[in-house]
Amino acid sequence: MFRKSITLSLQDEINFLKKRKKFAISLSNPSFEKKNLRNFNLENFNVQKSLSGEEKLIELAKKNLLRQWIIKKPKENDIIITNGAKAALYCVFKVIANRQKKNNFGIVNPNWPTYIDLIKISGAIPVFFNTKIENKYEINIATLEKFIKQKKLRILVISNPNNPSGKIYNHQIIKKIINICEKNRCYLVLDESFSSHVFEKKFTQNKKDYKSKYLIIINSFSKNYHLQGLRLGVVLAKKKLVEEFSNLHIAINGAPNNISQNLIINHNKALLKTKDIKNKMKFVTDFLFSKGVDFYKPEGSFYIFPKILNKKNFKNLSKKYGLFYIGGENFGSKIYKDHYRFCFEKNINELKKIIQIMNKNKIY
Ligand SMILES: Cc1ncc(COP(=O)(O)O)c(C=O)c1O
Numbered sequence: 001m002f003r004k005s006i007t008l009s010l011q012d013e014i015n016f017l018k019k020r021k022k023f024a025i026s027l028s029n030p031s032f033e034k035k036n037l038r039n040f041n042l043e044n045f046n047v048q049k050s051l052s053g054e055e056k057l058i059e060l061a062k063k064n065l066l067r068q069w070i071i072k073k074p075k076e077n078d079i080i081i082t083n084g085a086k087a088a089l090y091c092v093f094k095v096i097a098n099r100q101k102k103n104n105f106g107i108v109n110p111n112w113p114t115y116i117d118l119i120k121i122s123g124a125i126p127v128f129f130n131t132k133i134e135n136k137y138e139i140n141i142a143t144l145e146k147f148i149k150q151k152k153l154r155i156l157v158i159s160n161p162n163n164p165s166g167k168i169y170n171h172q173i174i175k176k177i178i179n180i181c182e183k184n185r186c187y188l189v190l191d192e193s194f195s196s197h198v199f200e201k202k203f204t205q206n207k208k209d210y211k212s213k214y215l216i217i218i219n220s221f222s223k224n225y226h227l228q229g230l231r232l233g234v235v236l237a238k239k240k241l242v243e244e245f246s247n248l249h250i251a252i253n254g255a256p257n258n259i260s261q262n263l264i265i266n267h268n269k270a271l272l273k274t275k276d277i278k279n280k281m282k283f284v285t286d287f288l289f290s291k292g293v294d295f296y297k298p299e300g301s302f303y304i305f306p307k308i309l310n311k312k313n314f315k316n317l318s319k320k321y322g323l324f325y326i327g328g329e330n331f332g333s334k335i336y337k338d339h340y341r342f343c344f345e346k347n348i349n350e351l352k353k354i355i356q357i358m359n360k361n362k363i364y
Contacts, residue, residue: 002117002120002121003117005113005114005117006113006114006326006330007028007029007112007113007114007326010026010028010029010324010325010326011026011029013324014026014029014324022322023322024322024324025322025323025324025350025353025354026324026325026343027318027323027324027325027340027341027342027343027354028324028325028326028340028341028342028343029343030223030302030343030345030346031345031346031347031350032226032228032345033226033347035226035227035271037263037267037270040263040266040267041262041266042259044258045258045259045262046258047258048254048255048258049255049258049261050255051246051250051254051255052078052080052081052242052246053079053080053081053082053255053256053261054081054261054262054265056265057081057232057261057264057265058079058080058081058234060264060265060268060272061079061081061219061221061234062079064196064224064272065192065195065196065219065220065221065224065234066079066217066219066234066236067207068192068195068204068207068208069207069208069209069210069217069236070207070208070209070210071210071236072209072210072211073211075239076238076239077210077236077237077238077239077242078236078237078238078239078242078243079234079235079236079242080234080235080242080245080246080249081232081233081234081256081261082232082233082234082235082245082249082253082256083231083232083233083249083253083256083257084220084222084231084232084233085191085193085218085219085220085222085233085234086114086118086233087231087233087249087252087253088218088220088233088234088235088245088249089114089115089118089157089189089191089218090118090121090122091235091245091246091248091249092155092187092189092216092218092235092237092245093105093118093119093121093122093124093155094121094122094123094248095241095244095245095248096124096154096155096187097122097123097124097154098123099154100154102125103123103124103125103154103155104124104125104127104151104152104153104154105119105124105125105126105127105153105154105155105156105157106126106127106128106129106147106148106151106153106155106156106157106186107119107126107127107128107129107156107157107332108129108131108139108156108157108158108159108162109128109129109130109131109331109332109333109336110131110137110162110164110165110305110328110331110332110333110336110339111128111157111159111163111331111332112159112163112164112191112331113330113331113332115157115159116332119157124154124155127151127153128332128333129144129147129156130332130333130335131165131167132335133165133294133295133296133305133307133339136167136296137162137165137167137296139169139173139177141173141176141177141180144156144177144180145180145183145184148180148181148184148186149184153184153186154186154187155186155187155188155189156177156181156186156187156188156189157189157191158177158188158189158190158191159191159192159193159194160174160190160191160192161192161194161195161197161198161298161299161300161301162300162301163193163194163301163303164301164303164304164305164331164341165296165298165301165303165304165305166281166296166297166298166299166300166301166303166304166305167296167298167299167300168198168200168203168299168300170202170203171206171208174190174208175208178212178214178215181212181214181215182212182213182214185214186214187214187215187216188212188214188215188216189216189218190215190216190217190218191218191219192217192218192219193218193219193220193222193223193224193233194223194224194300194301194302195219195224195300196224196225196274197223197224197274197277197300197301197302198299198300199278199281199298199299199300200299203299203300210236213238215237216235216236216237216241217234217235217236217237218233218234218235219233219234219236220232220233220234221233221234221264221272223302224274225271225272225273225274226275227264227271230257230260230263230264231257231260232256232257232260232261232264277302277344277345280302280344280345280346280348280351281298281302281304281344283344283348283351283355284304284342284344284351284355285297285298285304287355287358287359287364288304288306288364291309291359291364292309293306293307293309293364294306294307294309295307302343302344302345303341303342303343303344304341304342304344305328305331305336305339305340305341305342306339306340306342306364307338307339308338308339308340308364309364310362310363310364311338313361313362313363313364314340314363314364317361317362317363318363321357321361321363322357323354323357323358323363325340325341325342326340326341327339327340328340328341
């Protein structure tokens with residue numbers, strides 16, 4: 001049986017408790033502000049349009065989500081819109097898995113648990129490359145290349161910025177990873193679904209050339225712009241590959257959601273705005289720092305992956321005081337069992353409440 005999404009299940013549990021008037025907050029999930037739009041044009045809303053996504057939305061994706069990439073030979077590459085990054089990732093995994101009988105797909109840990117689910121659903125085997133807080137979640141290139149060779153990887157997946165650690169791999173490292181992937185004929189799936197949440201300029205100053213035929217970029221409108229409900233993702237890859245991804249996407253979805261695409265196209269000025277959440281990150285990291293908690297200060301995303309200091313308190317008291325969390329062991333390896341994911345993309349009052357409870361009861 002396929003398991004239910006680890007991260008969405010927790011959100012479900014919180015909603016269930018709230019409906020029963022119980023005090024419950026997720027430490028690990030975002031609570032997005034709700035948006036309202038008036039005067040939405042619903043003309044022709046019931047028809048399917050371009051099967052690979054609306055041209056105007058693809059342009060907006062290039063300008064916003066893919067702005068870090070210089071797409072050198074536009075004729076050799078292609079971009080499609082999908083019903084969320086999840087659907088995009090599934091199509092990528094399934095298409096590559098379909099080419100041979102046995103496939104190992106590597107994931108750089110700590111990882112977003114859905115990669116494991118999607119790789120398994122596509123019939124491939126997830127294998128893991130751990131990075132550690134002691135080494136600032138750095139990737140050692142020689143060790144990674146050995147791993148790619150030993151495991152005969154067909155795909156390597158990295159989320160950059162990383163969910164849950166907030167680590168960003170800079171241009172130089174990414175270039176080196178692209179090179180070793182190319183050398184070993186392994187596709188690099190770079191999931192940049194948090195690309196707008198970057199806290200240090202040094203990561204956005206230089207643009208990167210998009211050229212390797214083994215590089216597949218995934219992005220999403222969900223987290224960058226609080227538009228999770230619209231279910232819109234993006235894939236950038238070589239034309240031939242994109243054609244196959246798109247064929248699979250069409251088989252299971254038809255065209256990408258027309259209403260969602262139109263919403264963004266017609267209201268892009270209002271909708272494609274990124275909120276600066278550095279202050280929220282600072283608020284939480286200042287607190288953790290003051291308590292002597294071991295954590296990696298996020299350079300991007302809206303997550304922190306701290307090590308639990310008072311294990312007894314954390315495990316015994318958090319639920320009692322209404323705080324629910326996703327434990328570190330869910331992020332790809334048991335080596336993270338003493339960590340948990342903390343999400344700071346929340347209303348500031350909610351964040352203050354959480355810190356107050358944690359502080360008072362020594363839950364950290
Ligand atoms: C790293 C990463 N990629 C992709 C997604 C999902 O994006 P979408 O909502 O577009 O499917 C998430 C959602 O949490 C994520 O954390």
